[in-house]
Amino acid sequence: MRYIIIGAGAIGGTVGGRLAESGHDVVLVARGAHYEAVREGGLRVRTSEGELTHRLPVVQDPTELGELRADDVLFLAVKTQDCAAALDTWGARPVAGGGTAGELLPLVCAQNGVESERIALRRFRRVYGMCVWLPATHVEPGSVSAAGAPYTGMLHIGRYPRGTDDTARHISADLEKSKLLAPVVADVMRWKYGKLLANLANAVEAVTGVLSGDEAIALYRRARAEGEAVLAAAGIEAVGEQEQKEARGDRIRFEPFDGSERGGGSSWQSLSRGTGTIEADYLNGEIALLGRLHGVPTPVNDALRSVANAFARERRAAGSMPVAELLELVARAEERQERQERVS
Structure with a gap:
């Protein structure tokens, strides 16, 4: 071949x-x-x-x-x-x-x-x-x-x-x-849906820096909870975090070349290279799409998709938004969602 x-x-x-x-x-x-x-x-x-x-x-x-x-x-x-x-x-x-x-x-x-x-x-x-x-x-x-x-x-x-x-x-x-x-x-797509849930962190990491700290991790967990609810409503099975961890076991370790921490993931790298595009529409946006199809609100993923796309479009520097500012944008998206639900 x-x-x-x-x-x-x-x-x-x-x-x-x-x-x-x-x-x-x-x-x-x-x-x-x-x-x-x-x-x-x-x-x-x-x-x-x-x-x-x-x-x-x-x-x-x-x-x-x-x-x-x-x-x-x-x-x-x-x-x-x-x-x-x-x-x-x-x-x-x-x-x-x-x-x-x-x-x-x-x-x-x-x-x-x-x-x-x-x-x-x-x-x-x-x-x-x-x-x-x-x-x-x-x-x-x-x-x-x-x-x-x-x-x-x-x-x-x-x-x-x-x-x-x-x-x-x-x-x-x-x-x-x-x-x-x-x-x-x-069942390769079962594995890919499991990875999709993990990749909901990509937007958080891309706009605020390498994913760390209690607030950033908690925000990812909120995005993941929406994702899990959406997949359940859609009847889509995804590999869980424990099964993924057990599959890798101790066969793959992260060994940095110079003692440094791991750099940013794929979305962070797109912003770092100034490509003008980012994959958020197919990560957080996938959850938003399924949420709309199956009647599950996804304000956290909606906000993360929107912010990540704005960063890419405007070629803003990766990691340049404070976590507190991102949390405020997510809170506004949740408030808008609540208002829409009350009206409907």
Whole structure:
């Protein structure tokens, strides 16, 4: 198999680097300054074992590859808000021997949230969900860092919407050889909904700084409580915190390179790079959507989604809002919700 990593940022770059390190054929897809840096100097992957530079093929779009190969695996690691554009670009590409990527090739969705698989299934026949637990950072062009040890991360994989097959098992085996735990599960979306609940903290972390302190943690717990209520109303099962913890066990530890605390997560990194977009619509916004569909109020997640989007749109600095200010915005959203309920 050849792995085409569409989105060679924190997750894609780490997975691509680890696969290349274990001898697999890898092509990276990147944009802008990151593309230029990788093309000129290779992809630097820093782990607890040290730093390696991988001189890998890197492209900006599929036309640079020509026909795709019948043994290609498309590993989609762009943020969910960028999924549709990426899939439209890749889905119609011809595959050697006839047919298109959307008709023939396996596509692995390695994003937070639960929407990318639905977006993909409109365009691709063979879609695989992947629940990503991989503490990695990408804030500098040409470089990614991952501090998990002795395994770099855990990537549950399965067919979407459910089931397993030989392709999932083959991908899992390649990842396991590359210091990435990759359990094959028939209920991958159950794992992704569990991760969605955890990712409701991303907006808090992105706008106020690394998630810590009693007030910030309590705010996340309120957002999660809304999420759990919404999933219960929708009849959606999600893996619980204890089951996730037991799955990882002591097989993945966070080992910082210089004694520092872990940096911010994916939403914080988006703000730090000034991308102008953030994934909040598909995290807190997913809970808001389900809440509206099933009659469950979600004022905390509504407020977090709105604030995170404003930060991204205005390119405000990550972590620049005091927790007290964010709590005040959430309180106003709750008051508005209460007024609307009294009127109705």
